[in-house]
Amino acid sequence: MSVERRKFLKLAGLTAxxxxxxxxxxALTDDSSTxxxxxxxxxxxxxxxxxxxxxxxxxxxxxQEHGRCDxxxxxxxxVHNVPDFGNPKDEIKWIWKxxxxxxxxxxxxxxxxxxxxxxxxxxxxNHCDNPPCVRVCPTQATWKREQDGIVMMDWHRCIGCRYxxxxxxxxxxxxxxxxxxxxxxxTQLDFPTRMRGVVEKCTxxxxxxxxxxxxxxxxxxxxxxxxxxxxxxxxxxxRKLLAERFSIRRKPGLGTQPEVYYLV
Amino acid sequence: xxEHALRGDRRYWSWVIxxxxxxxxxxxxxxxxxxxxxxxxxxxxxxxxxxxxxxxTFMVGVAASAVMVVLPYYxxxxxxxxxxxxxxxxxxxxxxxxxxxxVFVDIGQPFRGPNIFLYPTPNSLMFWDTIALGGYLxxxxxISHITLGAERKGIAPPKWIKPVxxxxxxxxxxxxxxxxxxxxxxxxRPFWMTAILAPRFLA
Amino acid sequence: MHNGGKIIIGLIIFLILITFPIWYNVANDxxxxxxxLEKAVRGDNCIRDSAxxxxxxxxxxxxxxxxxxxxxxxxxxxxxxxxxxxxxxNTCLSCHENKDKFCDQCHNYLGVDPYCWNxxxxxxxxxx
Numbered sequence: 001m002s003v004e005r006r007k008f009l010k011l012a013g014l015t016a017x018x019x020x021x022x023x024x025x026x027a028l029t030d031d032s033s034t035x036x037x038x039x040x041x042x043x044x045x046x047x048x049x050x051x052x053x054x055x056x057x058x059x060x061x062x063x064q065e066h067g068r069c070d071x072x073x074x075x076x077x078x079v080h081n082v083p084d085f086g087n088p089k090d091e092i093k094w095i096w097k098x099x100x101x102x103x104x105x106x107x108x109x110x111x112x113x114x115x116x117x118x119x120x121x122x123x124x125x126n127h128c129d130n131p132p133c134v135r136v137c138p139t140q141a142t143w144k145r146e147q148d149g150i151v152m153m154d155w156h157r158c159i160g161c162r163y164x165x166x167x168x169x170x171x172x173x174x175x176x177x178x179x180x181x182x183x184x185x186x187t188q189l190d191f192p193t194r195m196r197g198v199v200e201k202c203t204x205x206x207x208x209x210x211x212x213x214x215x216x217x218x219x220x221x222x223x224x225x226x227x228x229x230x231x232x233x234x235x236x237x238x239r240k241l242l243a244e245r246f247s248i249r250r251k252p253g254l255g256t257q258p259e260v261y262y263l264v
Numbered sequence: 265x266x267e268h269a270l271r272g273d274r275r276y277w278s279w280v281i282x283x284x285x286x287x288x289x290x291x292x293x294x295x296x297x298x299x300x301x302x303x304x305x306x307x308x309x310x311x312x313x314x315x316x317x318x319x320x321t322f323m324v325g326v327a328a329s330a331v332m333v334v335l336p337y338y339x340x341x342x343x344x345x346x347x348x349x350x351x352x353x354x355x356x357x358x359x360x361x362x363x364x365x366x367v368f369v370d371i372g373q374p375f376r377g378p379n380i381f382l383y384p385t386p387n388s389l390m391f392w393d394t395i396a397l398g399g400y401l402x403x404x405x406x407i408s409h410i411t412l413g414a415e416r417k418g419i420a421p422p423k424w425i426k427p428v429x430x431x432x433x434x435x436x437x438x439x440x441x442x443x444x445x446x447x448x449x450x451x452x453r454p455f456w457m458t459a460i461l462a463p464r465f466l467a
Numbered sequence: 468m469h470n471g472g473k474i475i476i477g478l479i480i481f482l483i484l485i486t487f488p489i490w491y492n493v494a495n496d497x498x499x500x501x502x503x504l505e506k507a508v509r510g511d512n513c514i515r516d517s518a519x520x521x522x523x524x525x526x527x528x529x530x531x532x533x534x535x536x537x538x539x540x541x542x543x544x545x546x547x548x549x550x551x552x553x554x555x556x557n558t559c560l561s562c563h564e565n566k567d568k569f570c571d572q573c574h575n576y577l578g579v580d581p582y583c584w585n586x587x588x589x590x591x592x593x594x595x
Binding site for chain 2: 005088089090091092132135136137138139140141157158159160161162163165166167168169171174175176177178179196197198199254255256
C-alpha cells in the first residue's frame with residue numbers, strides 16, 4: 001500500500017504542477033491585443049503641459065517670509081484623496097513641511113542665520129534622475145518616464161514589498177498600512193483612492209499636467225515659493241532662477257540627482 | 265514512509281498538537297492582518313521592515329547553513345558526514361519554505377506576488393532573491409528526493425545527482441549573498457552599505 | 468460489492484449535495500433568471516455598442532489602465548469622432564451612474580469580484 005501511496009502523491013503533485021503550468025501561458029499573453037482602439041491622441045481638450053525634464057524650484061526664503069502655512073500640503077492631499085490617519089505611524093504624506101535641520105541634515109552649520117535654522121521648507125518626492133526606488137522595484141511598479149522624467153507609480157502593479165520605501169533616501173514614499181477610504185476627509189470624485197497594501201508618493205500631478213494645469217501645490221502656494229518648469233528649456237523660469245541664485249538639493253552626495261532645488 | 269510520522273506516543277502527539285495550535289493561531293492572526301492591513305503589526309512610516317524581514321534574513325542564513333554538512337562529505341570526502349547530508353537538505357527545504365512564507369506575509373498585496381515573475385526586473389535585487397531562493401528550493405527538493413529514495417532502497421544514489429549536489433553548494437552561498445546585496449546596495453542606508461556585508465551575513 | 472449498501476447511499480447523498488445549486492434555484496423559481504441592467508441615465512451612445520462591450524469591457528479597461536498609467540495617454544477619439552477620457556469613474560460611470568443596478572447585476576450573479584472598486588470611486592456612492 002505504501003508504494004502505491006507514494007506513486008499517487010507523486011502523480012497528484014505533478015498534475016497540480018501541470019495544471020498551474022498550463023494556466024500560466026494564458027496569464028502571460030496580453031489579452032488587450034484583441035482590442036482595436038482607435039489611434040489615441042495624447043492631447044487633452046485644453047492642450048497638455050509637456051517638458052523634457054520636469055523640475056521644481058522651492059524658494060525657501062519666500063516660503064519662510066510668508067509665515068507658517070500648509071497650503072501646499074492641504075491642496076495636494078485634497079486633490080489626490082490622501083487619507084489622514086491621525087497618527088505618525090500610519091501617516092501618508094506626498095508633500096509636507098520639514099524643518100531645515102531635518103531636510104538638509106548634511107548642511108550642519110551651527111552659525112546659520114537664526115531665521116534659516118528655524119524655518120520649515122516643503123519637501124516632496126525629488127523625482128531623481130538616478131532614482132534608487134526605481135532601481136529596486138521588483139515589478140517596475142515605479143519607473144522613470146522617458147518623455148518627461150517624472151518618477152511614476154502604478155498602483156495596479158505594486159505588491160507592497162516596501163523595498164522602494166527602504167531605498168528612498170528622502171523618505172518621500174508612504175505605505176498604506178490600513179484601508180485609506182474611511183480616513184479621507186473629503187473625497188474628490190475625479191481621482192481614485194488607493195487601497196491598503198500599496199506604496200504611494202507625489203507624481204508631480206501628471207494627471208493635471210496632461211490637462212494643461214500646473215501641480216496642485218504650485219497653484220495653491222500663495223507666496224509663489226514653488227516654481228515648476230522644464231529644466232531642458234533654457235528659457236524656463238526654473239532655469240532662470242537657478243542661474244541667478246545659489247541652490248542646494250537634499251543629500252546630493254548620494255548620487256541620486258534630485259530634481260527639486262531649494263533656493264536658500 | 266509517511267506512516268512513520270503518524271506513529272508516536274503521547275509526548276509526541278502532544279508536541280504535534282501544540283505546534284498545530286501555534287500554526288492555527290498564526291493563521292488566524294494573519295487573516296486579521298490580511299483584512300485590516302499591515303498596520304496591526306506595529307510597523308509604520310519610520311520602520312517599514314521589521315521582524316518579518318529580520319526573520320526572513322535569519323532563515324535564509326539557516327537555509328544556507330545546510331551546505332555546512334554537505335561540504336565536508338562532498339568536497340573534502342570526509343566520509344563520516346555521509347549519513348547526515350540528507351538532514352542538511354531537509355533543513356534547507358524547511359527554512360526556504362519559511363522564508364517564502366515570511367515574504368508572503370510581509371508584502372502588502374500578497375496575491376500580486378506573481379507580478380515579480382510576470383514583469384521581471386533584472387536591476388532589482390528582490391527579483392534575483394526570488395530566483396535564487398526558488399532555485400535553491402527546487403535543487404534541494406530534487407536532491408533530497410533522490411538521495412532519500414536511494415537510501416530507502418539501500419542502494420547508492422545515481423551518478424547524475426553528484427553535480428547537482430555540487431551545484432547546491434555555491435547556490436547556498438549565493439542565496440545569502442543575494443540577501444545581503446538587498447541591503448548593501450542602498451545608498452539611503454549607510455549602515456548597511458558596505459561591500460563586506462555579504463561575507464558578514466554568510467559568517 | 469463489499470459494503471455495497473453504504474457506498475450506494477453515500478453516492479446518492481453526494482449527488483444530491485453536488486447538484487444543490489441547480490435544484491435549489493429551480494425550486495425557488497429562479498431557473499430562468501437573467502440579470503437586468505439599468506439603462507444609462509445620460510448620453511446617446513456608449514463609446515462602443517453593448518454587443519461588443521459585454522464580452523470585452525474587461526479587456527478594454529485593462530488596455531485603458533496600461534495606456535493611462537504606464538504610457539500617460541489619457542484621452543482618445545472614439546469611432547464617432549468625439550474625444551473622451553479613458554477613465555472608469557469619469558467616463559463609464561458618468562452615464563452608468565448606479566453601480567449596483569448596472570455593474571453588480573451581472574457581477575453578483577456570476578460571482579465575479581473585480582478589485583477595481585477598491586480604488587476607483589463610484590461618484591454616486593460618495594455624492595448620492
